Amino acid sequence: MNTIRGLPRSHRGWLFDLYPTAEGMTLWFVDGEGNKQCCRDRFVPSFYLHLRPHEAERVKALGRRYHLPISLGRDRKTELYTGQTLDVLQVNVHQPTRLQETVWTLERFFPHFAFFNSDIPAAQMYLYHTRLFPLAYGEYTINENGWLSGFLIDDRFDAVEYPCPELTVMTMRNVNDTVAPKYQRALQLEISYDGSSYLLEQEDPTEALQTLNWHLQRCDPDVILTDWGDASLMPFLRSLSDRLKIPLLLNRDPNAGYFTTKESSYFTYGKIVHKDGAFELAGRWHLDAQNSFIMDESDFEGLYELARLTQIPIQHQARTTIGTGLSSMQLSWAYRNNMLIPAKKREPEDFKPASTLLLADRGGLIFQPVMGYHEDVAELDFASMYPSLMEMHNISPETVNCHCCYNNKVPELDYTICEKKRGIVPETLKPILAKRAYYKRKKREATSPAEKTKYDRRQNALKWMLVTCFGYLGYKNARYGKIEAHEAVNAFSREALLSAKEVAEGNGFTLIHGIVDCLWLKKEGATEADYENLCKKIKERVGVDITLEGIYNWILFPASKMDSLTSVANRYVGCYKHGELKVRGIELRRRDTPLFVKKVQAAALECITDAKTIEEIQTEIPAVLRTVDYYIRELREGRVNPLELVIRRQISQEPNAYVNESLNAVVAKAIEEAGIHLSPGEMIEYIILDHTGKKKPEKAKPLALYDLADGYDVEKYTEITLKAIETLLQPFGYDVEKLNEVYGVKRIKNRLKYIKAGSEYVPTSLTSPQPISEHKFLRELAFQGNLTKFRHCYEAPKTEIETPSKESYLPVLS
DSSP states (O other): OEEEESOOOSOEEEEEEEEEOSSSEEEEEEOTTSOEEEEEEOOOOEEEEOOOGGGHHHHHHHHHHTTOOEEEEEEEEEOTTTOOEEEEEEEEESSGGGHHHHHHHHHTTSOGGGEESOSSOHHHHHHHHHTOOTTOEEEEEEOTTSBEEEEEEEOOTTOSSOOOOOOOEEEEEETTOSSOGGGOOSOOEEEEETTEEEEEOOSSHHHHHHHHHHHHHHHOOSEEEESSIIIIIHHHHHHHHHHHTOOOOOOSSTTOOOEEOOOEEEEETTEEEEEOOOEEOSSSEEEEGGGOHHHHHHHHHHHHHHHHHHTOOHHHHHHSOHHHHHHHHHHHHHHHTTBOOBSSOOOOOOOOOHHHHHHHSOOSOEEOOOOEEEEEEEEEEETTHHHHHHHHTTOOTTTBTOSSOOOOOSTTTOOOBOSSSOOHHHHHHHHHHHHHHHHHHHHHHOOSHHHHHHHHHHHHHHHHHHHHHHHHHTOTTOTTOOHHHHHHHHHHHHHHHHHHHHHHHHTTOEEEEEETTEEEEEOTTOOHHHHHHHHHHHHHHHSSOEEEEEEEEEEEEOBOSSOTTOBOTTOEEEEETTSOEEEESSGGGOTTSOHHHHHHHHHHHHHHTTOOSHHHHHHTHHHHHHHHHHHHHHHHTTOSOGGGGOEEEEOOSOGGGOOSOOHHHHHHHHHHHTTOOOOTTOEEEEEESOTTOSSOSOOEEEGGGOOGGGOBOHHHHHHHHHHHHHHHHGGGTOOHHHHHHHHTOOOOSSOBEEEEETTEEEEESSSOOOOEEHHHHOOEEEEOGGGOOEEEOOOOOOOOOOOOOTTTSOGGGO
16 A cells, blocks of 8 residues: 655654544654654544434534534445445544544434444544554654644555564563452562563552652553553552552553453353453553453464554554454445445344255254274365355355345355455455465475564464454354355355365275364375375365375374263364374363363373374373373372362353352352452362362362362362373273272372471371471462462472383283
8 A cells, every 4th residue: 555645754663553532633653763753633533324314403403412523414325235325414523532422422312223334443443544554654744733744654454574663562560460360459560671670569559659650761661561451450550549649651641541441241152251341551552461362372473463454553453352353354445445334233134944044054064083093194174264265255244145146156055146246255354365375385484483483473363363254254243244144154165075075085085084174084005195186186176275284193083071982073182293292172272171180181192192003002001001190199199289280260150140059159159258259251260179069068269269278179180180081091991980990099088188287288198198398388379468368389399200110010000
């Protein structure tokens, strides 16, 4: 893009930050030397109402009545779905900071469906209008009054090679935030920048805030990077500043306030998700690593990539969902093409007979995997199958079942797809697909680790956008969503996977497993070249790129935990011929699995990683059992760090709404009683004390309230551990019952506890106790304030694993 306004002058740099003010927009730029420049730009955001001409007088009257800073006009815009040109009332808001207030006021008197372009944030609308984007590099002209008078951009939002500014970063964290932000009761701030760290140990909060301001002035960071900054740290500092009447220098713009939102919980994809509120700054960025999915996945490189594409300011892009970013690309395309953007989804589901519903209401195709271990299996993976199909077949809400074409293009469903115009969805997906293909190629060609990391992070960020695009097409609140378009993509994907299966079987390959966009195939004596050749034939038939992910020495499709005679489609573990393990769905990959159990399963896998055949895996079973035996003894004799037994799960409802006494319910209620409110979707962390609840109703204890003397439920953790090993060894006859027999596990009547004896802590169990000195056994982690408890960490003694020979091991293993 080469955009010019006014006369260009030599002030080169990047668009760093922007936010609305009463007069327009405030913009910040940063140049190659790190200098910052602030200016303003006059901007009047507009939205539209599809009303009869005489109703404009009513809008004027409402504007006068509620003192709204508006003016009215008429415009002609195109409606996306019908292609009709509509005469609409244009409402210009002369104070961008009051845009939302104006919309809300008028919505009270007019139906929702009459509003267009009304829920676009002012900053995003400015970027759509000027065709700028975050970190756009170019020349910006600022007059003597501090107003932006012109710019010349020699950068593109979809560029694949672009310069990025060198930014100064300050990290801030509360060292007392060791568990989760809501348990914070005291502030001990650690600040890091320029390679040095500083601990603010002032007991007087006034001195602490003054010291923080001194560091902010000294560093003048472009980015403040925090952990739990949105949820606790920044609001805590703000309340402290207000109470003590000491202004904080968090903002670079002293005349601006903070941009905050409230926390929320919402239901998506069958689960409750909690999102912390945002705490954004003016003139510098605040990025919360714990409240940013894209920062966790792709760091700064991925964040920059998405912000440039979506035209969402950096701080907001870091916190928003991938679906919102994709929606912003669609809104920008509609804005550029003079199309109306409905405030709410307007397209209902088309009427269809029951026979069509039965065919349409299905997802991707899944073949049940052949249970157990397999040798020499190859994995073939379609590259971005769903977005590629959407782009290739022109699948979009306004193109599926359009009013101008009749072609029955969609397999099985006979839906029509427009042949006269390109849809908004394929148009926005096209640059994403092209960029990701470029980054993946550059990653393979990279000659340095830094270059490889850069391209990997960029392509990974785009991967999540491509993953999201299909689900967002069928999302009930998607602005440009339509269920028939969603169904059409599924129909094409099922046809593609079936075609790929036919091609493979026609060339002598056997299908082991297939799931949506992946195939696992086997052919006696097949080489890598044979699979590459098969990929070419499948691509010719289907039209979508498919690549050889790798060939496994062995791969396991374990049995279902609910039914030992049935396999599960999305759970497997295998070892490629180059020695890398791929793990999906088993305990090692699950977020709610205790660290100890993950360590045991990882150690068991380590024993069989070098095996080339199933027969070699069988020969390593004694080694697996010996390794697991060590961990089981450590668990049952009290030498396991309790922090490695922590279970992390999300609560699905308000604590007091639980009607049963599940572990989640018990823990959530205990936290609520301690004065800490958790919302649905938030994470709880706890250690199981007695899962039966027979000894006492306290089945589990929150980690924040846990004390070493509480102990843990030996039997339950033994069961969880052995189930993880069962996943790997069940094909060889080792289920949980057999493993209990192997290890001679007998039920311990009382849960394991620790008793203080003088200066030592002694574990109580059926085995010989091994006392540990108190100073080595405990270290204080956090003081919980009003909870009047200390949280301690158990430091397990460093013990070498003794691996006896097969002959000297337990007879039962042979």
